[in-house]
Amino acid sequence: MTLREVFKSWVEHYFSDEEAVILLVLLVLGFAVVILFGRMLAPFLTALVIAFLLQGGVNALTRRGVPHLLAVTLVFLGFIGVLLALAFILMPLIWNQLVGLVQETPRIVASGQRWLDDVQERYPNLVTPDQVQEWIAVAGRELTQFGQRALTMSLASLGNVLALIIYLVLVPILVFFLLKDREQLVEFTLSLLPQQRSLMTRIWQEMDTQIANYVRGKFVEIIIVGTVSFFTFAFFGLPYAALLAVLVGFSVLVPYIGAAVATLPVAAVAGFHFGMSEQFLYVLIAYGVIQALDGNVLVPILFSEAVNLHPVSIIVAVLFFGGVWGFWGIFFAIPLATLLKALVYAWPRGIKQHQAEEARAAESADH
Template sequence: MTLQRQISFWLVALAAFIAFLYIFSPILLPFVAGMALAYLLDPVADRLEKLGFGRLAATVTILVLFVIVFVLALILILPILGGQLTGFIANLPGLIGKLQHILTELIGDRLPSVTGVSVKDLQANLGNILGQGASWLGGLLRSLWSGGQAILSIVSLFIVTPVVAFYLLLDWDRMIANIDAWLPRDHRETICKLAGEMNLAVAGFVRGQVSVCLILGTFYAVGLALVGLNFGLLIGLGAGVISFIPYVGATVGLVVSLGVAVVQFWPDWHWILAVLVVFGIGQFLEGNVLQPRLVGRSVGLHPVWLMFALFAFGYLFGFVGLLIAVPAAAMVGVLARFSLARYLASRLYTGTEPRIDGANDA
């Protein structure tokens, strides 16, 4: 009965937490963002404390520097990105039409002999596919831009989020100690072990992946801008940001930049090849340098599970869901591995009946 009560308690607590997220998700963004910011910056505060800073001085120093860098980045980069995004959306129908024309010229003469499909059918099919893709991409970009403007509102960005991050970062160690004091003594060791594994998975992935995204976004943006690709800064930074989802960022960035490069540079294939080289180098750096050094191989988050968590939480809770998807996926993964280990060590798996010699020889 004790085990049943414990299971019932945790199931009720989980249901209440999900209901809380669902009901209050429209107003949770600055608080979740502040919590995420405090979690990301806590190791920096601990390191400053080891250098002789008090917790208050370390917290104030970190947040002031962060706000200054963030505001400068917004002032310097946001107008450029806004202009490129507006231009990209405005030129998207023309880009699609030119890309369709080039593809038809390249493969139109060979297609009937190979597949039996006429050039007119090819143009119609390409027009439908590219038109639908352009419509979807344009709508997505507009929604992201309008959502970004809502997210970056004055209240949530410059007031609530920094204040929440300040108090959480200031009291982080005290909160951890209080939570530890509330744990049931009989299960404290197990809970602390699981919490440590969750923290290792979340910290290893989130902190490392944020660094990877920033480095890749900067590399792609600079590389595409040096190549001279139209909207290169927007495409490069966008590819870096969505590199948080494994394989998706590089794939989307490569497809979009190749389409723009073909329209812009054709028939000068050297510059199209240069775009491929930029993404090839980026993928080599990500797979062989950045991921092993910054993220590690043992964070316990499978790419498929991560993508499912991001889509599921984003669908259920919007942008707030995207912020909590990775920590939630890491926690569920740790609990699933713990449950599996308990199951494999239990009699339910091993059985209680003695093995009969020769039973498998029949």
């Protein structure tokens, strides 16, 4: 079989159905719009994600007999309350701790230098003075670059403030109308699709539960892990507890890699604050217990309906989509990988099922 015949057979297998071609065009257009206009549409995409998260609360209230508009209003007011609490309580606390950490950086560097000198004296064959000086020089360059980036961010603060104001005004408005007019928006979207959409329906049915379970479950996981980490760090008297807790909470977005990355700042702050003491060991043990409970108890409970993906697939998805779309790419890496998996499994079966249905319909018409 020639290469041309192989390619022709592949095209006939996957694109012999009109719906498959339309689905491919829609997927390409969707990815192109996000890549090219993602920054411009960021408020809408953010509102779409938040509305998706809040829709579960609206559904729960309507199932209990609450009118739809009242349910939307109650859930939206709860969302605004959480947003105000974050803006006026959590964010100032995190900002103050971040400023304190930057101001204390020279002392931390000096403490690290003393620790390296002590290690070099104890193990002269393992660590040489030249290596110590090289590490200190590297740390100095990194701190200098960090200061330059901070200065650049401060110079561009006006644009950042304007963007924040736009988000604070547009996103809540969009969220409210996405929740209020959900049925009309869904009907309008479906009206743009072809009448025969068995393949799209199959893929959506396979994806709907997984996406809802993952997005809402990941949101709950971030809140639980971050809150438990904050109270744990505060109990041990660890400085910058809120800042580290936020870092640990968001680290669950990146499976396997996030936990390892978050360990470094936690261990560094604990080491500089407590030294190599029992208290330092207790902090690391408590942090390890949090990670173990998250991976072995919380994740199985929250993601019981998630599609199983191979760890290699998850890591590749995080690297690729995170590189393309940044934070949101990391957040949606697993749902997007699940979408690709659903496409691979549903596409040929959907086409064959549609063809079988047409054949049965033709046979019925003949009889």
